[in-house]
Amino acid sequence: MLKKIDDMNYYELLEVSYRATPQEIHKAYERVRKIYDPNSIALYSLFSPEETEKIRQRVEDAYRTLIYDENRRDYDRTLRDIPPLPETPQPELRYQQRPLAAPQRTPRMAEPTVPAAEPRAEEPQQQQVPAQPPMPAAAQPAPADITEFSGSVLKMMREQRGLSIRSVADTTKLSTRFIEGIEEENYKKLPARPYIRGFLVLYARTIGYESDRIVSDYMKRFDAAMNPPKK
Amino acid sequence: MIELQDALRKKEIWAIGGGKGGIGKSLITGNIGITLARLKKKVLLVDADLGGANLHTTLGIGVPEMTLSDFLNRRVENINDVIIKTSIPNLNLISGAQDFLDAANPNFAQKTRLLRHLETLDADYILLDLGAGTSFNILDFFLFSDHGILVVLPEPTAIENAYRFIKSAFYRRFKKVVANQNIKDLIDAAMDQKNTMGIRTPFDLIERVKSMEREVGEILELEVLKFRPKLVVNQVRTKNDVQIGFSMKSACQKYFGINLEYLGYVEYDDCVWQSIRSKRPLVIEYPYSRPARCIERIVHNLLRKEQMTLSMLY
CATH class of the missing domain: 1.10.287.110 (DnaJ domain)
Known part of the structure; x- marks a missing residue:
């Protein structure tokens, strides 16, 4: 043309x-x-x-x-x-095909790592999946029904978007090591606190969510793990 | 019969032009030819710069005995008789016309005879080294080839001439595909940048033609898509100079609607003028120099039908 x-x-x-x-x-x-x-x-x-x-x-x-x-x-x-x-129509088609596979995969992937608190957060997520395309044009607010953004929840949210660790690493320019660290909540892999904060903002944006709630929630978990309450 | 078989052989004709003089057309043609010959391809270089021939000099050959003028003057009937073997295996040369005054302006019959004979020649690649300017003869050689390669320097003068060359070649091609005299006149008028009809770009022209005859306009649109000249930026000194190729590609897409393919660039280096002074080809005298490497990359892109991508810059 x-x-x-x-x-x-x-x-x-x-x-x-x-x-x-x-x-x-x-x-x-x-x-x-x-x-x-x-x-x-x-x-x-x-x-x-x-x-x-x-x-x-x-x-x-x-x-x-x-x-x-x-x-x-x-x-x-x-x-x-x-x-x-x-x-434009082609990418749209691809959006719609992916979620079909995703919901089946997520529970299986999430189960082994998710601690007792997780199933609560997981159920509403599953229902949401078919309705929303994996990658919206703009950041969405973090799903209101998830109260605890643990590493495994983040991993699940990422997989629902059809993104691999590699692709998130490419977009955020972070090392795959750090992304794995965030998702595994393996804090030894991660650098000091302020850096993690920045990483999470990038991570959240890359998977298409607004970062504020995700970051504050995750940081709370981080603080709890690093400074266990003294008894 | 032999001629027919030769013609059926798969063969590519490349023309190297650019509008402005002294931008390295002959140098690039010669060195691309040598690089191809070293890849065991049968190469024939043709100095189509009628009236200003010096391709033989870039190859380090003295004034040849047989030239294109012997053929144009019908002193020899068969174009094969004016082919000169060079010292490089697989590389042959038809040297440009030297001696007679009319050489630069062959008449129509001479030109068609030359083009007809070129098609029958036996080679894998025929490289036409075009002269400067935008005369009809040069444009016709350029349009006749399978691949037209434009050489520019990162200077406004060379770029201006390159665009004029593209425009002229483009409109000449248009004129060849339309039969209607009114539309031919319109194309002629559109060549004049200050025309009174408000036709500024090829898009305006096509729209105007479409309003006259819809089908013809659509044919012209197809021609635009088929016209894919290639670009080489010579004498590149900085990264910004390399970037000019991409910029011209973008500008051509937006102004002409044509897809200019950015083949590559040749870096500026003192070894280039040194090789010319010593009358020895660059890729033989300085095979490991940066310009020689650049030429290898251009040949590589040509053979693979690839072009430069932006990621090469970053």
């Missing part, structure tokens, strides 16, 4: 896929912005200064829209109204 620059959507303008992560979008933006810089010689004789300025403005708009999860979701919705958009 031939497309004029005015007809390109924000994804085409930034030359990223519809599934691009915020990091990818940011990188693409930096790159495209450099290309359409008024001093860029690669444009020489092709676009007039006014046209370059117009493209720059659109690139800025595109970035501001796609980098904020909320704006991006709104924008994606407007895109879906436009019929010729071949790329």
Whole structure:
């Protein structure tokens, strides 16, 4: 399909896929912005200064829209109204297929490691699964029905999103060791307290949840384990 | 009969152009040719820079006895008679026209005869070294080839000429596929950047053609998608210079709608001019130099039909 620059959507303008992560979008933006810089010689004789300025403005708009999860979701919705958009339906299909397998897997994976407190948290999770796609465009609030975000619960939430430890490690740029440490609650594998806090924020965002409740809850567990009440 | 069999053999014709003079077209052609020949491919270099031929010099060959002008003048009938063997195995050369005044402007009959004979030649790869400028002869050689390779320098002058070259080649191709004289006139008018019809980009042109004759417009759209020139950035000094290739790719996609393939770059190095002064090919005189490595990478990309990706930069 031939497309004029005015007809390109924000994804085409930034030359990223519809599934691009915020990091990818940011990188693409930096790159495209450099290309359409008024001093860029690669444009020489092709676009007039006014046209370059117009493209720059659109690139800025595109970035501001796609980098904020909320704006991006709104924008994606407007895109879906436009019929010729071949790329988007495919990822959607993939979303729907994954949860079918996931609910069967989760209880089995969770059971051996989950301590007595867990089943309580697990049941509502299972019901939720088919309703929500594994990876929403923006962070969701952490599920209200889970009261205790232990390592194994986090692991389960990650698996429901269809993410491997490797892929979380790639996105967060953390070592797989630390991610395993968080999920196993093996605090010896992990660095000092403030670092863990930061890791958890990244982890929560990567699996598509808001981090505040998850982090504070997990840190409470961490503190309890590290400083057992003196008797 | 023999000619027919030769023509049926799988063979690729690559043309190396770029619009501006002195950007290293001949140097890159010669060294790509040598690299291919070393990979045991049968290579024929053709100096299609009529009137400004010096491909033989980059290969370290003196003024050849038989040149393309002998063929164009019909002093020899068969183009095979003007092929010169070089000292490098598998590498042959047809040297450019040297001696007569009209060489730079072959007439239509001469040009078609040359193109027809080129198709019958026996080789795995035929490399055409084009001259500077955007004359019809050069554009026709470029469009005739299987792969057109554009050379640019990271300088506004070279980039400007490269874009003009792309545009000219593009519109010439358009004109070849349409029969309607009105549309041909429209394409001619669109070449003029200051035209009064408000046609600024190829998109505008296609839209205008579509409003005149829908089918023709759709044919032109297909032509745009089929037109995939390749890009080599020569004399690269910094990482930003490497980046220019990607920038041009993006700009071409957005302005022309064409897919420019970024084949690779050649680094700037003193050994390049030293090899030219000593009249010895770069990849033979300095095989381990950085520019020679870059040329190997370009050949690799060409053979595998690959191109540069952004991840190579980071």
